[in-house]
Amino acid sequence: MAFRRLLKGQVEWDLLEGVAREVGRRYGQSDLRVEFLDADNWLSTPFVVNGRWFVKVMTDQHSLLHAVLTTGRNLGAFSSGREGFFEHVADPLEMAERELEATRKMRDIGLHVPEPVEAFAHEGLGVLVVEYLPEFRTLSDLTPDEVGRYAPDLFSALARMHAAGLAHGDLRAENVLVARDTLYLIDATSVRADAADQARAYDLACAMAALEPRIGPRRVVAAASEHYPITDLLAAEDFLDFVNIRPDHDFDAASVKGEIEKNATAGA
Structure with missing residues (x-):
């Protein structure tokens, strides 16, 4: 389990609190209710703020793991006789920005995706905020x-x-x-x-x-x-x-x- 936590890039509690407060500050919320979801996320630490915003926090460790997984997937593509097509990302903020951009493009063509809100950096972390879909x-x-x-x-x-x-x-x-x-x-x-x-x-x-x-x-x-x-x-x-x-x-x-x-x- 310790190795699994290392791979998943566990975020320290005070940093998560800081991200939640920053989300509240950005969207004018003084009273915060933070809910952590029972989800097996390898590339972020997710939580929900006030039942409205789904927040994904990405660390350097998440970025490193993303690079490792990307290399493995590209090798798998080569094994299928195709050129590798997965892209590396440079850091946690770029991870968040890339996912935000992909979500926006999908929404722009009329696909059903959570409404994209923003991506920002906080204390060396990458933070993605999108609409939270309740009761999914x-x-x-x-x-x-x-x-x-x-x-x-x-x-x-x-x-x-x-x-x-x-x-x-x-x-x-x-x-x-x-x-x-x-x-x-x-x-x-x-x-x-x-x-x-x-x-x-x-x-x-x-x-x-x-x-x-x-x-x-x-x-x-x-x-x-x-x-x-x-x-x-x-x-x-x-x-x-x-x-x-x-x-x-x-x-x-x-x-x-x-x-x-x-x-x-x-x-x-």
Whole structure:
């Protein structure tokens, strides 16, 4: 557990208090209520202020871990026969600014994301502030029937993002929320602007990986096919084995590949 805390870059309590007070000062809140969420965040320490603002605090340790994970993901992309497309960030503030920028771009094209507020530096920390979505559930919290109902919405959102030249880069069940009967995307990461095709295929592979354990490969590929041509599904197939070795995905890659191949053969 000590090693896990080291990797996750635990923030000292007085620094977290200072960030909460700064958030209150910036938004005219003298009485503060801070709630820490039971979330397994490796790249930030999150909390909620006054039930309105979701705050992510990022340290140098988080930035270092981000660099390590980025290198590993790029190596995984190389192993899939593609050029690495994940971007490094220089420091905690840049981490916060990149995520804020990605969230703003997604919101600007009409995707459902928490409203971006700002990113700022505080005592060497990077701080991201976005709208807090109360009473949300992650994709993992939904029943199989609910997952099946929202699966087309997920692929629709991805297709809209990709058509605008954007990519998520870290799509997994924990980064897909349902609140107010609406599907939201959170925690987009940095990908190279000149590697849109690779990032698009990776996003699609991650979406199928997140959905398959809940609704099965046939329904997953059918839902994806509503918004993507078979050529995109075949490109995503190249990333499925890489996605399957990530600790945050556990799915039947062979069955998903089989459904994609079946669709490709039927459409030939």
